[in-house]
Amino acid sequence: MxxxxxxxxxxxxxxxxGAIGVVTRRNVIVILMSIELILNAVxxxxxxxxxxxxDVAGQVFALFxxxxxxxxxxxGLGIIIAFxxxxxxxxxxxxxxxxx
Amino acid sequence: xxxAYLPVLIYAVLVMAFPAVTLVFAKLxxxxxxxxxxxxxxxxxxxxPEGHARGRYSVRFYIIAMLFVVFDVETMFLFxxxxxxxxxxxAHLGLFALISMFVFLxxxxxxxxxxxxxxxxxWA
Amino acid sequence: xxxxVIFYFFAAIAVVSAVLTVTRRNAVHSAIFLITxxxxxxxxxxxxxxxxxxxxxxxxxxxxxxxxxxxxxxxVNLDVAVRQMxxxxxxxxALLISLALAAQVGxxxxxxxxMPGQGVxxxxxxxxxxxxxxxxxxxxxxxxxxxxxxxIASVLLLVAMIGAVVMAKxxx
Amino acid sequence: MQAVTQATMEFMKEYRTPLIxxxxxxxxxxxxxxxxxxxxxxxxxxMQARLGPMRVxxxxxxxxxxDAVKLLIKEDIIPDDAxxxxxxxxxxxxxxxxxLAIAGLAIGPAFQIAQGINIGILFVVxxxxxxIFGIVLGGWASNSHYSLIGALRSSAQLVSYETAAGMALxxxxxxxxxxxxxxxxxxxxxxxxxxxxxxxxxxxxxxVASIAETNRAPxxxxxxxxxxxxxxxxxxSGFRWSLYFLAEYTNMIxxxxxxxxxxxGGWLRPFPRTxxxxxxxxxxxxxxxxxxxxxxVVGAYCLARTPKQPVRVQQLFMLAVAGxxxxxxxxxxxxxxxxxxxxxxxxxxxxxxxGIHGGFWFICKVGLYxxxxxxxxxxxxxxxxDQLMRLGWHFLIPLSIINVLLIGIAMIIGSYYHLNGWWxxxxxxxxxxxxxxxxxxxxxxxxxxxxxxAAGAAPDSYA
Numbered sequence: 001m002x003x004x005x006x007x008x009x010x011x012x013x014x015x016x017x018g019a020i021g022v023v024t025r026r027n028v029i030v031i032l033m034s035i036e037l038i039l040n041a042v043x044x045x046x047x048x049x050x051x052x053x054x055d056v057a058g059q060v061f062a063l064f065x066x067x068x069x070x071x072x073x074x075x076g077l078g079i080i081i082a083f084x085x086x087x088x089x090x091x092x093x094x095x096x097x098x099x100x
Numbered sequence: 101x102x103x104a105y106l107p108v109l110i111y112a113v114l115v116m117a118f119p120a121v122t123l124v125f126a127k128l129x130x131x132x133x134x135x136x137x138x139x140x141x142x143x144x145x146x147x148x149p150e151g152h153a154r155g156r157y158s159v160r161f162y163i164i165a166m167l168f169v170v171f172d173v174e175t176m177f178l179f180x181x182x183x184x185x186x187x188x189x190x191a192h193l194g195l196f197a198l199i200s201m202f203v204f205l206x207x208x209x210x211x212x213x214x215x216x217x218x219x220x221x222x223w224a
Numbered sequence: 225x226x227x228x229v230i231f232y233f234f235a236a237i238a239v240v241s242a243v244l245t246v247t248r249r250n251a252v253h254s255a256i257f258l259i260t261x262x263x264x265x266x267x268x269x270x271x272x273x274x275x276x277x278x279x280x281x282x283x284x285x286x287x288x289x290x291x292x293x294x295x296x297x298x299x300v301n302l303d304v305a306v307r308q309m310x311x312x313x314x315x316x317x318a319l320l321i322s323l324a325l326a327a328q329v330g331x332x333x334x335x336x337x338x339m340p341g342q343g344v345x346x347x348x349x350x351x352x353x354x355x356x357x358x359x360x361x362x363x364x365x366x367x368x369x370x371x372x373x374x375x376i377a378s379v380l381l382l383v384a385m386i387g388a389v390v391m392a393k394x395x396x
Numbered sequence: 397m398q399a400v401t402q403a404t405m406e407f408m409k410e411y412r413t414p415l416i417x418x419x420x421x422x423x424x425x426x427x428x429x430x431x432x433x434x435x436x437x438x439x440x441x442x443m444q445a446r447l448g449p450m451r452v453x454x455x456x457x458x459x460x461x462x463d464a465v466k467l468l469i470k471e472d473i474i475p476d477d478a479x480x481x482x483x484x485x486x487x488x489x490x491x492x493x494x495x496l497a498i499a500g501l502a503i504g505p506a507f508q509i510a511q512g513i514n515i516g517i518l519f520v521v522x523x524x525x526x527x528i529f530g531i532v533l534g535g536w537a538s539n540s541h542y543s544l545i546g547a548l549r550s551s552a553q554l555v556s557y558e559t560a561a562g563m564a565l566x567x568x569x570x571x572x573x574x575x576x577x578x579x580x581x582x583x584x585x586x587x588x589x590x591x592x593x594x595x596x597x598x599x600x601x602x603x604v605a606s607i608a609e610t611n612r613a614p615x616x617x618x619x620x621x622x623x624x625x626x627x628x629x630x631x632x633s634g635f636r637w638s639l640y641f642l643a644e645y646t647n648m649i650x651x652x653x654x655x656x657x658x659x660x661g662g663w664l665r666p667f668p669r670t671x672x673x674x675x676x677x678x679x680x681x682x683x684x685x686x687x688x689x690x691x692x693v694v695g696a697y698c699l700a701r702t703p704k705q706p707v708r709v710q711q712l713f714m715l716a717v718a719g720x721x722x723x724x725x726x727x728x729x730x731x732x733x734x735x736x737x738x739x740x741x742x743x744x745x746x747x748x749x750x751g752i753h754g755g756f757w758f759i760c761k762v763g764l765y766x767x768x769x770x771x772x773x774x775x776x777x778x779x780x781x782d783q784l785m786r787l788g789w790h791f792l793i794p795l796s797i798i799n800v801l802l803i804g805i806a807m808i809i810g811s812y813y814h815l816n817g818w819w820x821x822x823x824x825x826x827x828x829x830x831x832x833x834x835x836x837x838x839x840x841x842x843x844x845x846x847x848x849x850a851a852g853a854a855p856d857s858y859a
Contacts, residue, residue, distance in 0.1 A: 001227070001271075001272065001273075002227060002228060002231055005333055006231060006235075007268075007272075008329060008333065009329070010235045010238065010239070010268070012325060012326065012329045013239050013242075014238060014239065014242050014261075014265075015325060016321070016322040016325055016326065017239070017242040017243055017245075017246055018242070018246070019318070019321045019322065019325070020246060020318040020321070020322060021245065021246030023314045023317050023318040023321060024246075024314055024315065024318050025246060027251060029251050029293065029296060029297055029300070030245075030246065030251055030254050032293070033245060033246075033254055033255065033258050033293060034245070034246055036258065036262075036285075036289070037242050037245065037246075037258070037261065040261070040262065040265050040285075043265070043269075043277075043281075044265060044268055044269075047268075047269055047272050047274045047277060048272060050272075050274065051272040051273060051274070051350075052350075053350075054350030054355065056358075056361045056362050056365045057365060057369070057370075059274050059276070059277050059358075059362050059365075060362060060365050060366050060369075060370050062274075062277055063176075063276075063277065063280060063362070063366070064370075064373060064377060066173075066280055066281065066284050066285060067173045067176075067177075067284075067377050067380070067381070068380065069285070069289060070169045070170065070172070070173045070284060070288060070289055070381075070384070071170075071173075071380050071381060071383070071384035072384075073169065073289045073292055073293065074166045074169055074170060074292065074384045074385070074387075074388040075384050075387045075388050075391065077162070077166070077292060077293070077296045077388070078162075078166065078387065078388035078389070078390075078391030078392040079391050080296060080300065081159060081162055081296065081299065081300065081391065081392045082391045082392060084299075084300045085159075102270070102273055102275065102513070102514075104510055104511055104512050104513045105270055105510065105513065106226075106407075106411065107411045107414035107415055107418065107499075107509050107510065107511075108499050108509060108510045108513070109230075110411075110415065110418065111414075111418040111496070111499050111509050112492075112496055112499075114418055114419070114422055115422060115492050115495040115496045115499075116488070116492045118422050118491075118492075118495065119487065119488040119491045119492060119639050120488055122635065122639075123484070123487075123488070123635060123636070123639075125468075126468050126469075126472070126634065126635040127472070129468055129469055130468065130469045130470065130471065130472065130634070131469070131471070133471050133472055133473065135471065135473060139473065140473065140474070140475055140476045141475065141476060142475045142476075142477070142538065142539055142540030142541070142542075142543070142630075142631060159299065159392055159393075161295055161299065161548050161552050162292075162295055162296055162299055162392055163388075163389060163392055163393065164552045164555060164556060164785070165291055165292045165295045165551075165552070165555055166292060166385075166388045166389070166392070167385065167789075168288065168291070168292075168555035168556065168558065168559060169284075169288040169289060169291075169292050170381050170384060170385045171559040171793070172283065172284060172287070172288040172558070172559060172562070173284060173288070173377075173381055174378070174381065175559060175562035175563060175566065176280055176283060176284055177366075177374065177377065178562075178563070178566045178800070179359075179518060179562075179566060179569070179575070180276070180359060180362060180363030180366055180367070181363065181367065181566075182566045182567075182569040182570050182573075182800075183359065183360065183363055183569060183572075183573055183574055183575055184360070184363045184364065184367060184573070185570050185573070185804065185807070186570065186571065186572070186573035186807070187573060189807045189808055189810075189811045190811065192811065194804070194807065194808040194811060195808060197367070197804075198801070198804045198805065198808065200367065200371060200374075200375070201801075201804070202801065203375055203378070204374065204375055204377075204378045205378075205797060205800075205801065207375075207378040207379055207382055208378050208381060208382060208385075209797070210382065211381070211382040211385045211386060212793075212794070214386060215385065215389060216790075218389065218393070220389045220393060221785075221786075221789040221790060222782075222786075250479075252479070252482065252533070252536060253481075253482075256482070256485070256533070259529065275513070275514045275515050276514070276515060278515070279515045279518045279519055279522050282522040282523065282526065283518070283521070283522040283525060286526060287522060287525040287526055287528065290529075291528060291529075291532070291551065291555060294529070294532050294533070294536075295532075295548070295551070298532075298536055298544070298548065357514050358514050358515075359514050359515055359518075359575055360514075360574075
């Protein structure tokens with residue numbers, strides 16, 4: 001294993017890229033994909049620390065995060081589909097009604 | 101990197117190179133395509149294609165994929181359980197292990213029954 | 225040496241394809257590059273000897289969640305969307321966020337380097353040959369210390385299943 | 397420079413077997429696939445009372461080569477609106493995933509690229525599941541209605557049956573207690589029984605699901621020629637098409653090998669721990685001679701048929717086949733006979749025996765599994781898409797989930813009464829039957845509940 005700083009910087013880079021994606025993109029699907037990137041960055045950190053301390057707890061956490069990402073993607077994309085059916089668009093700044 | 105995976109990594113490069121190289125090789129070997137016009141249109145049984153193909157399709161495909169993801173997560177949790185189960189049974193802890201999985205699967209089976217009643221598993 | 229080469233290889237792939245994921249106009253291309261980034265992350269997991277997580281990443285993330293993404297991209301017909309404006313004007317917010325995060329991690333590393341003997345960056349990992357078989361170890365941990373979260377995960381999945389179907393199914 | 401060369405040499409030395417295996421697989425597999433296709437066409441022809449390919453070479457034996465050359469120099473057409481990058485990438489992904497999955501498989505105890513990896517069987521399953529992107533992206537890239545519908549159908553089918561297949565694997569792994577391929581086979585040796593016998597319902601579920609996962613008849617909806625003109629492959633011509641084809645047949649080999657490893661005892665012979673007619677001094681028994689005997693019988697049959705062949709070339713061909721069978725018999729018999737003649741060599745011959753006999757049994761089982769695929773293909777008519785989905789979601793998935801739980805209960809009962817090996821069948825067979833009955837009951841309940849729906853509603857052709 002390399003010194004932990006390498007992994008932290010990789011995680012940081014992915015996190016920042018993901019965060020920029022969330023903030024700047026208009027397409028909701030791409031925003032969700034950027035969120036997956038962020039979750040991935042978190043997973044890298046967890047696994048790196050798990051390796052550093054020789055404790056698998058970090059890996060179990062990452063496992064739960066992946067399960068959570070699956071649930072999030074399922075519901076998030078369901079919402080997008082419901083939205084698309086009504087408004088014919090997937091751009092987030094056109095999601096301006098609380099109820100339709 | 102665990103040592104056993106190094107050959108896999110090399111093999112992966114080899115495997116990805118194989119179709120790419122053969123595609124390039126085939127490109128060099130075959131005569132250049134001189135096709136133009138209708139031959140390059142997508143095939144729709146001889147009728148001129150109508151509209152863009154990347155149109156909209158039934159939402160049922162999404163529901164199937166979504167259910168697959170949920171059940172896939174469930175299967176991934178079952179795998180670690182399965183590899184430990186035999187040891188538990190040998191140590192006469194099997195009942196506990198079985199119940200812990202029964203609760204997990206039971207909660208998901210509730211969802212399955214709900215989907216069944218709702219008709220989300222029906223295609224037609 | 226080999227470890228370093230492999231780490232930089234996967235890290236470079238991950239970062240480059242992550243950048244491409246958020247910058248491509250076409251959502252399908254974005255998805256392809258996200259798949260590449262996820263696979264590279266799986267490689268990093270492998271380099272960290274988390275074999276089980278490596279395969280979970282491939283089966284669940286790449287083979288499950290990304291299939292869902294690709295399906296939805298195809299369902300909502302993005303050929304129209306490609307021609308629309310793809311980036312909202314929030315560059316300053318993005319810059320601010322990235323600077324803040326970078327400063328935070330930098331501060332953390334800098335301060336821990338000054339800690340006498342206990343800092344994270346100088347801590348060395350457990351030797352690789354002393355690690356137990358990974359998938360058995362994860363399984364044991366999952367079914368002893370984390371049994372309750374494991375059971376609750378099924379509730380989460382149940383909620384996700386019901387929520388997604390309610391959202392996506394036509395109201396009749 | 398010196399150091400690099402030395403490191404390379406050391407690396408080559410350590411990973412010699414896996415690397416050679418890798419090169420051999422990449423070089424030989426297309427050829428094997430070509431001949432599997434030829435065999436399939438021959439069997440199909442035989443079942444339909446015709447001859448099949450006969451023109452190129454004796455009995456059409458050079459047909460795969462001719463096909464390959466034809467595909468290699470065929471015109472390459474990319475549709476106008478296609479996404480060029482994705483169009484190029486999709487077949488590569490498909491075939492890459494299929495070939496990479498082979499890395500996790502083991503033909504014998506020593507012949508494996510990823511030797512002793514901890515996640516063995518999951519690696520194979522997970523990597524081969526990535527082939528789905530080749531299908532979806534290929535269908536999307538070619539911008540044709542048929543392609544996209546075919547691709548969506550195909551991937552919906554793949555994901556539906558993947559869950560059932562995964563559950564079936566879980567059921568087999570309950571007995572193995574490990575994911576490592578070598579240990580799985582070793583567990584079957586230790587328990588003296590193939591897991592396919594212990595969990596017949598899981599094996600059945602995997603069998604059906606693996607046919608569906610390889611997109612073969614009767615589940616070949618995605619590429620139904622009469623409905624979707626080859627589905628996701630419609631726009632792919634020439635060599636790109638042949639890459640998809642290669643991927644499909646490689647996937648067949650992969651699922652057959654997974655089933656063989658987990659359910660059919662891998663490279664073990666039938667009755668791995670049963671010693672019947674043993675020669676005490678050597679430990680060799682009847683089943684060790686079985687492969688050689690089988691080859692002798694086949695060779696004798698070919699020899700007997702030789703004079704009856706109408707054409708000279710065919711006679712020579714049959715003669716050559718008989719000769720090859722006898723040669724194979726000699727190779728198979730040698731490691732078993734040597735210990736009789738020279739007991740001192742027994743230990744030296746042992747790895748040879750394991751390699752040769754292991755390879756023989758493994759290839760036999762995989763071949764039988766693939767033959768079963770072909771047999772099913774030529775026998776059964778194609779399913780309708782909603783029937784396919786119903787079979788997956790309403791029958792196979794509940795069946796496999798219930799089966800896992802019931803097999804778990806059976807194992808607890810077995811441990812309570814100290815049942816081992818073949819005796820465990822007493823607990824698992826009733827459990828399997830109960831699982832099957834429950835699943836059939838659910839299916840019957842459903843059909844009773846909505847009789848008019850199946851008859852009245854017109855099938856939705858646009859899905």
